[in-house]
Amino acid sequence: CLVGNLPSPTCAFALMVRPPSHCMHSPTLPIITTSLNMAKGGVHGKKTRMINATTKKKKTSNPNAPGKHRKTSKRDRPPEGDNKSDRKQSTSTSTTSRPKLSILGTTKKNAPPWQVLGEKDMKKNVEAEIIRRERIKLGIDSSSAGNTNKETFRADVSGSNKLISPSDRIMLNWKRFNPVSTPSxxxxxxxYLEKRLPPSLGVPEVAFLGRSNVGKSSLLNKLVAKVGGDTARVGKTPGATAAVNLYALLGQPKRKGGSLITGAGGAKPILGFADLPGFGFAKLSKETKESVEDTAELYLGKRRELSLGILLVDSRRIPNEDDRAVLAALFDMGVPLIVVATKSDKLKxxxxxxxxxxIRDGLGLPDGQPLRxxxxxxxxxxxxxxxxxxxxxxxxxxxKLAIEEGRDDGGVMRMALDEDDDENSGFYDDYEDEDGDEEGEYFDDDEDLVYDQGYDWVQNDSRFDNNMDDVLDNFYDGDQFIEDDDFVDEAQWSDRTEKESFKLKNLKKRVDEMERRGEI
Ligand SMILES: Nc1nc2c(ncn2[C@@H]2O[C@H](COP(=O)(O)OP(=O)(O)OP(=O)(O)O)[C@@H](O)[C@H]2O)c(=O)[nH]1
Ligand SMILES: [Mg+2]
Known part of the structure; x- marks a missing residue:
């Protein structure tokens, strides 16, 4: 893993990865940059370090490859003098004998659950990264094919923040200081399952990744701290999210006849949040598990608007091979990444x-990460x-730069980028319905919607019942899960009526789906 600094002192996030498939800068460059500016983490200044990328190839096969049953064992915390018996380790690898981080050396064999590049390609990536750094030192910005300096780059993209409009930006900035009450x-x-990707919203997206039960859905809900609309399903049992669930964070609500229009018809999305199923995939049938993996892999590898992957690890746990492998996979896929340590309230x-x-050592992170x-x-x-x-x-x-240079056609994002006058328009204008009514239709399009909130649906899916053996095989072995009985975030569950109507909605969808499949 190569870790270095972004030239820009203003960049506040700590780990960025941009490899070939996703890369807008150059055809072959992975970029990992760090800038350590965590306001609360007590980290001041920046640090650059380079970890030798030539790591030993592992002989063991992937214990988490689709269809394989992974047995894990509980282990006491090993470091001397550490009496924190409440922290748990979920792999049989001891801290003292934990292998050196092998992010770039991770091969397909030992990298669950998503694809990674072969060793040869990874080496190429490392070489390319070293060259890129040299170019930056010399003042040549490799991100624009080597013949544009940084000033030109900045000038070219001025005004390109249009996707997050000035007013939305103000709102989001405000949210940072008032995370609990927000009008959004x-x-x-x-x-989405079965390799079906969510429709593009034409706005940047953020994906939440991490082991089952680590707190992905809770974090999504907390970030939005919403007053209405949907919430991501939070569960005490791992496997609460069992599909790629895409949420749209809506911007300023519109007004009609003096009253506010809330919901999809009233406001446009300003950010997308993809709540991915946790790895471990407890309580899912083998078939569903594979479908989940395929879809997650496709989403991470292909999603043009994916701007950041948030990898969550439990503060109380030592990262395991799964965490390392996902980090490696994200690197290879070119997803910019921040690692956060969840449930910090549980630590003394x-x-x-x-x-x-x-966590930092276990994942080979730069100083300043993980963010608590x-x-x-x-x-x-x-x-x-x-x-x-x-x-x-x-x-x-x-x-925007990639579109200008002809390296990417921009897809749906282009519509928004092309709009010069109305900073918030573009995408939605193309979704006017036949009567000329603006928007709304987009969210009603059930063609791509597999089901609302994966878990309940999967629980009652006929595939689940038919594969009871697989289910038992893959059943959560109790090792990773820490009881969190004491925490219920009121933002996650509003009132009883809302829950009931949500259940009804799910039920209706299931009936429709069964009818479509000819089962009833
Ligand atoms: N104490 C505490 N508990 C938390 C926190 N975040 C989440 N939890 C609890 O952790 C459990 C799992 O949370 P989820 O958000 O469903 O976890 P997830 O990662 O989405 O789980 P999957 O969907 O199964 O992958 C729930 O019981 C939450 O209440 C936190 O910051 N502190
Ligand atoms: Mg979840």
Whole structure:
């Protein structure tokens, strides 16, 4: 893993990856940059370090490859003098014998659950990265094919933050300082499986990744701290999210006849949040598990507007091979990345430093990461918003440049980028319905919508019943899951009526789907 600095002192986020498939800068360059400017993490200044990328090839096969049953064993915390019995390790690898981080050396064999590049390609990436750094030192910005300096690059993209309009930006900035009460709304666009990608919203997206039960959905809800609309399903049992669930964070609501129009018809999306299923995929049938993996892989590898991957790890756990492999996969896929340590409220203050150091070492992260967050105390939420905003804006800039240089056609994002006059228009104008009514239709398009909120649907899916053996095989072995009985975020569950109507909605969808499949 190569870790270095972004030339820009203003960049607030800590780890960015941009490899070939996704890269807007150059055809072959992965870019990993760090800029350590965590407002709350106590990190000042920047650091550059390089970790030798030539790592030993592992002989073991992937224990988490689709269809394989992974047995894990509980282990006491090994470091001497550490009496924190409440922290758990979920792999049989001890801390003392933990292999050196092998992000770039990870091969397909030992990299669950998503694709990674072969060793040869990874080496090429490393060489390309070294060259890129040299060019930056010499003042040549390789991000624009080597013949444009940084000033020109900045001038070219001025005004390209249009996807996040000035007013939305103000709102999002405001959200960072008032994370609890916000007028914005969250809408579930759909839940996707079977290699079906969500429709493009034409706005930057952020993906939440991490082991089952680590707190992905909770974090999404906390970031939005919404007052209405949808919430991501949070569960005490791992496997609550069992599809790629795409949410749209809506901007300023519109007014009609003096009253506010809320929901999809009233406001346009300004950011997309993809709540990915946790790896481990407890309680899912083999078939569903594979479908989930395929879809997640496709989403991460192909999503043009994906601006940031947030990899969540539990503060109380030492990262395992799964975490390392996902980090490697994200690197290879070119997804800019920030690692956050969740449930920090569960740590005693005397445990914090050691816990963060273990995660940092376990994943080979630069200083300043992981970012500590808690959905209970709100720790780290503002910092994360800063990181998200910076990442989204960078992505918009990259994309705009790539379109200008003919390296990317921009897809749906282009519509928004092409709009000069109305900063918020573009995408939605192309979705006017036949009567000329603006918007709304887009979210009603059920063709791509597999089901609302994957879990309930999957639980009752006939495939689930038919594969009981697989289900038992893959059943969560109790090793990773830490009880969180004491935490219920009121933002996640509003009132009873809302829950009931949500259940009814799910039920109706299931009936429709069964009818479509001819089962009833
Ligand atoms: N104490 C505490 N509990 C949390 C926090 N975040 C999440 N939890 C709890 O952790 C459990 C799992 O949360 P989810 O958000 O469903 O986790 P997930 O990663 O989305 O899980 P999957 O969908 O199964 O992959 C729930 O019981 C939450 O209430 C936190 O910051 N502090
Ligand atoms: Mg979830």
């Amino acid at each position: 709304d969250l809408t579930l666009v759909g839940a 203050s005397s445990e914090v430093d050691m816990a963060m150091a273990e 967050i808690s959905c209970v105390t709100g720790e780290g939420i503002r910092e994360l918003w800063s990181i998200i905003l910076d990442a989204c804006e960078s992505r918009v800039e990259e994309l």
